[in-house]
Amino acid sequence: MRAVGVDGSPGSVDELISALAEALDGGQAVLPYTSEVLRDAMEPTHPAEPGTAVIIATSGSTGEPKGVLLSASALTASAHATHARLGGPGHWLLATPAHYIGGLQVLVRSLLAGTTPSVLHASGFRPDDFAEAAAPLLSLDSPRYTALVPTQLGRLLDAGGPGLAAARAFDAIIVGAAATTADLRERAAEAGVKIVPAYGMSETASGCVYDGVPLDGVRVELEDERVCITGDVLAHGYRLRPDLTAEAFEDGRFRTSDRGRWSAGGRLEILGRIDDMINTGGVKVAAATVERILTAQPGIRDACVVGVPDPEWGEAVVALVVGTGCDVDSLRAACREEAGAAAAPKRVEFAEELPLRGPGKVDRTAVRNLLRRS
Structure with missing residues (x-):
């Protein structure tokens, strides 16, 4: 070699x-x-x-x-x-x-x-x-x-x-x-x-x-x-x-x-990774589905959605987004309307950019750790 x-x-x-x-x-x-x-x-x-x-x-x-x-x-x-x-x-x-x-x-x-x-x-x-x-x-x-x-x-x-x-x-x-x-x-x-x-x-x-x-x-x-x-x-x-x-x-x-x-x-559409499913209150939510809804909203350039431990829901759906001029209530309402109440993020935080690993891939572990600490 x-x-x-x-x-x-x-x-x-x-x-x-x-x-x-x-x-x-x-x-x-x-x-x-x-x-x-x-x-x-x-x-x-x-x-x-x-x-x-x-x-x-x-x-x-x-x-x-x-x-x-x-x-x-x-x-x-x-x-x-x-x-x-x-x-x-x-x-x-x-x-x-x-x-x-x-x-x-x-x-x-x-x-x-x-x-x-x-x-x-x-x-x-x-x-x-x-x-x-x-x-x-x-x-x-x-x-x-x-x-x-x-x-x-x-x-x-x-x-x-x-x-x-x-x-x-x-x-x-x-x-x-x-x-x-x-x-x-x-x-x-x-x-x-x-x-x-x-x-x-x-x-x-x-x-x-x-x-x-x-x-x-x-x-x-x-x-x-x-x-x-x-x-x-x-x-x-x-x-x-x-x-x-x-x-x-x-x-x-x-x-x-x-x-x-x-x-x-x-055409093939990728819905996300199998292990990116979030079980919140007994309902399974696909992180990629919520991300697609968020990035379709005005002012949102990118988004990463993860599940974090929650004493009430087991896992809570939370999002880190890149964008300006965005109303959090409107973002949550869009997710609720298109994918159901469980898909509405319990928390939305903003960043100038998402942490990356490798060639342009979002570092979901880093996002999860960041949102857990905050």
Whole structure:
């Protein structure tokens, strides 16, 4: 196994691209990392599992380190299906960390397209830096793509100027890692930014459902609302964890921890995680349902809803929201009207932004701890 430290610098990205090219060609497996704790948890001195090209080290939502095992065939199947859906191979801008699957796939797609990716090397994410990194790529004639998380897209829309102008010039921007709210979709459309909301994870070699429609070669089934995925894009297990592998992967199918449904138009809608159900006074409330209602209200940009211990209700529905000019009673009334009395948050607090972990995912544990303390 070849462990490659990725700190965003040009040298580290170049090293990862070289190692990735060798791995896709049958060379030794690559473990990209930024955290030495996660690197060591993957036991890099132990041989990689057969058929593994890349190991994505992630702490996941529970904080338990896991290493997702991806073969060269899974990575290339995902990349080819993505190009087919977007309009053909092209040039890519890497704007998210390359040790996460969304960023890594930008490199895989570039390698398969025979193009050199542009890279946003600056720490943090600033619209002006995005515009500068995109400039060389946007002067080219072939399709231009990038992948962002919703927080990054929101900052581009808020800032306007060169960053937003650069975003408009892309033929497609994949938006993944977290849910793309209806408000963010509308703002992007009004600004002329062509986004493709994606659903997927490390276990599916990045996004496998684009704008509610599975990629070619991917099949999605619902098992009592649980999203189950089949296809060549799937990982083949977890690093040194046969128990977790057996639990999640069976008969060529990956059982996710997400709830979903099919819309009237036949598109997959993600309803939230199975373990995000809140039992309040004997009534089960889906946190994602309340979040969708809140973010649909005027002035609300983002929201995270969790359950906290309550002596009367068992769990109380509470919300941390990002927004201005919002009336708490109106927010609670909207939730009550659309999802029932139990869904109305017992408490609503405001923040300038939600705490995040990983590539744009809301840190629900941090939100829960914050609301419990307050």
